Amino acid sequence: MNPKTFGRNAIRVVAAAAVLGLSVSVGAGTAFGDKTPAANSSALPANDTPHPEKTTEAKPNTPCASSQPAGDVATVPTPQRVLGLEKAWQFSTGAGQTVAVIDTGVARNPRLANLAPGGDYVSTGDGTQDCDGHGTAVAGLIAASRVDGQGFAGVAPGAKIIGIRQTSNYFEVKGTGTDEQKIADNSVGNLNTLASAIRHAADLGATVINISEIFCSNSVPPDSNIGAAVQYAAVQKDVVVVVAAGNNDACKSVNPVLDPTDPTGDQWSRIIQYVSPARWDKYVLSVGSIDPATGSASKFTVPGPWVGVAAPGQDITSLDLNYAANSKYITTGLTHQGKMGSIEGTSFSSPYVAGLAALVRAKFPRLSAAEVIKRIEATAHAPAGGWDPYVGYGAIDPVAALTADVPTQLPPKQPFAAQSWRMPVPQPPKAPDNTARNVALIGTAVIAVLLILGYLASFPIRRRLGMHD
Template sequence: MRLLITLLWLALLAGAGAVMAAPPTLPGRLVFKLRAGGATPTAELDAVRAALQSLQATGLTQKFPLTLPPNPEQPDGVDLRRIFEITVPPTLSLAKARAVLLASGVVEYVEPLYIRQPLYLPNDPLADSTTGAQYYLKLINAYRAWDFTKGDTSMVIGMTDTGIRYSHEDLRHQVKYNYADPINGKDDDGDGYIDNFRGWDFANNNNDPLYEGVVAHGSLTSGVVAGQADNGKGIAGVGFRCKFLPLQIFSDVGVAAFGGYEAVVYAADHGCKVINMSWGGAGGYSSFEQDVCTYAAVNRDAVLVAAAGNTPNDLLFYPASYDHVLSVSATDGADAKASFSTYSHRVDLVAPGINIFSTYGWNVQLAADSVDTDYWRSSGTSFSAPQVSGAAALVRVRFPQLTSEQVMAQLRQTADASIYRLPANAAYQGYLGTGRLNVGRAVAALNQREARVVRSSMLPPSAAGYAPGDTFQLVATVRNLLLPISGLKVTLTSLSPYVAVHQGLFEAGSLATLAEADNKALPYWLTVAATGIPVNTTATLHYHLTADNGYQSDQYVDVTLNPDYVQLNAGDLSLTLTSRGSLAYDDLAGTVGQGVSYRNSMPLLSEGDCYSLLHLRASQTACAAPTAGRASRSIRWLR
């Protein structure tokens, strides 16, 4: 019954294109191999001649008569001299031919001759798999992915970044132009944006996301995800035929506001099914930012992909560490973690991030009708994320029935976990997600499983954290995202010496695709150590998910212990007060405390140098008005 359900699920979810189809064969041609016998295959061949005659087989040919036979010191060797090719009537079924030949007792196998297709290689010179500069395409198995799908122009990837050079030879035909609102001074499509024909500049609030500064970051990331393939020029983007929507969120000259989250909403509302965010900042969790990400991912069903950061530490980096966001860290050309890359339990997967060759657009002095033709190498998680965005777009085209949540699961579960076997990654077990992106495997078939804890609720709830000696419960909700799963168990352990788990087993059982279960009837039960806990300690709890057929995965949830601050709520105003009298935060990174907010707004004081507004040791100049154009938190592109 379980097998039947699985087959029905495959047929329903994947459609005809999701199950691996048999490769084409040469009609009327078969090969068979004689079982091992004497020194030559002559005697065995005589035994099958009657069978060949009954099949009306002709053209009997020894495939490899001059090959070297194995010697006694090669027990795993093969004797290719025993393989023969025959021609049979095209109407003869393989099943009948196999039955007749195997009945002779001397034939090991009978097979058709498959026609194997070459891995697709676009004609862009820099994308050549052996001599081209885009080494990462081979590493992430993009050429094989393009055998299954080359994307589609209807699939749009929102690129929230600096401006781009849409005059570049590999970008200008890849922009998703809004023909419903041509540049005529009117809001023809009624979406509230006048003349947003080729995206929008949220940093300067205009309709021209053209890069004119000194950082070509937006052009570089856009080329990785959507550089025009098969145009005989330059590079090939991972998304191949997929289009991109340029959305400028940083000013060219550093005097305008940051508009990243506004751009995310715009992208989601304007049909982008994948949104790339190669930017972010460490610490400073924001409910507003999380809400934006939730809206785009859940309400609008967009896959959000973000760079995990270029700080080589275990830390939370936003937006990558938010819920509903695919966090991407960086590796080098040998699959080792890049020296600069952030790592954490919130990372979902990794992709190459060193010397990524892409479109540049440095020639800012070119005439308006000129075409940019320059390219450049860059490093950073900024250039890992768009590879995953391109892969997400290909998965969405290949399997349009998948939700954004399922696309993320497919990318995670098809990644190459073998990178953890490398000595260079030994210290990062569990900190590089499920492994390195493998686009070819992601688009090949829907044959993966992933169950995931989607909600963790602590009882009693505590905004600040738990004090020494506290006891609390944890309710987990798990959702099955891909193939039906059975025998699912979620075991909770503590990675902190300050938290003990007394009841740590949740038996979820069998779950159909997209079904959920929770442990409200028997929650996890935990206690906090009574003494010895440093203030504001973060304790990490580990979910280990196992199921039948060998499935297993890991997730993590953090809880704050022994907080030295309280969150005061007075009507519309909410602020953190620390034991030292500081307001908003008690550290420069903005990680201790919940800030100051008004009417549930984003934090109003989230810059590290303003953390102690009323602290006696703070200077009056520390919280001077920020420089024009400075964002409400330290957000930077991840180059």
């Protein structure tokens, strides 16, 4: 599988919804009418000790990512401020919850004191090595601790993180060399290792799993093992599985937007770009990206009938994988192969929701995974149609998710049906009430007549009195 770079393009290196070795476009046909299939439990991988499928090695002459330290560390980042996390922490900090981050690994950092190794499917580490910086940034958004004098913190600073390295852009199968076909065939991180990582995370006791990786295909992908793994995690292990919706730099074809002539039509019949694991809608919560400054869907977010909610995916600040050289511990960008890029993408929308899931699970420990997802969706700020394929049920609201009453049922993932009604026929206006005017006119006329009569009557009197003009 062809490895992809982070981000929306080669410059935006850390927006790795591109999946770092998982995102490819295969097939040429368009499939219609295919909805999320029932998971095939026989495709569930065994829970073996994490290991690469083949012997791997670091790519030659490819140093690990470097970071761009944040400037004003005292300022609360815009996404964090928009989400109102300070208020949400009055109700929950995620204490007692464990979030597995299946990504490029999670580097140890003083602000991830509760980081535990979860295994390595890329090399011989334990999951707490991160050459790419992506997994560390994701974990920071979920659970970075609060520090006096610094505005940035994770959504659930009381939660524990399990780091699982499942993919990387800095490793390759040993002996690949420079042959392009071998590079395509021997990328580290694929659907098999992703399925194994999901199963392993669930068996390690994670209560929430974050997957900021995608696989794109123009036909139904060969991901029955992913379906089996997310079903196992969500149903058998009661884990909230949160996944990125994908970026359009990785998913080259974009699913059509709503048809204005048929807004409530079957969205699944219009799919031209399948995204996995997002398409396993029965078992995962798929997250699109919004611009925190405007609340509108980000230009790069991939729409689909599986999108559940949205969260900020732009203007991101998170933990720095190179904290030893940066006492501030936080970053706003990474340099990948000499190109500096900002941190943005649905990869970073997903951890905001994973952190919120940890907050909700800590506040409502009796809720099942499915009920946690429903609460997050029900309390989101809905778009005008109630749901749309870019932002799902809308932008998350942590405070509402922790405090509001939610309905027993959510409407289906489609916009509200168009409604029409007959406008009432206007009633003819009432005749004007001219009583006051008439009284005034009549009174005036009477007075005038009396004055005239009085004047005329004065002539005889004046003659008798000998008065002359």
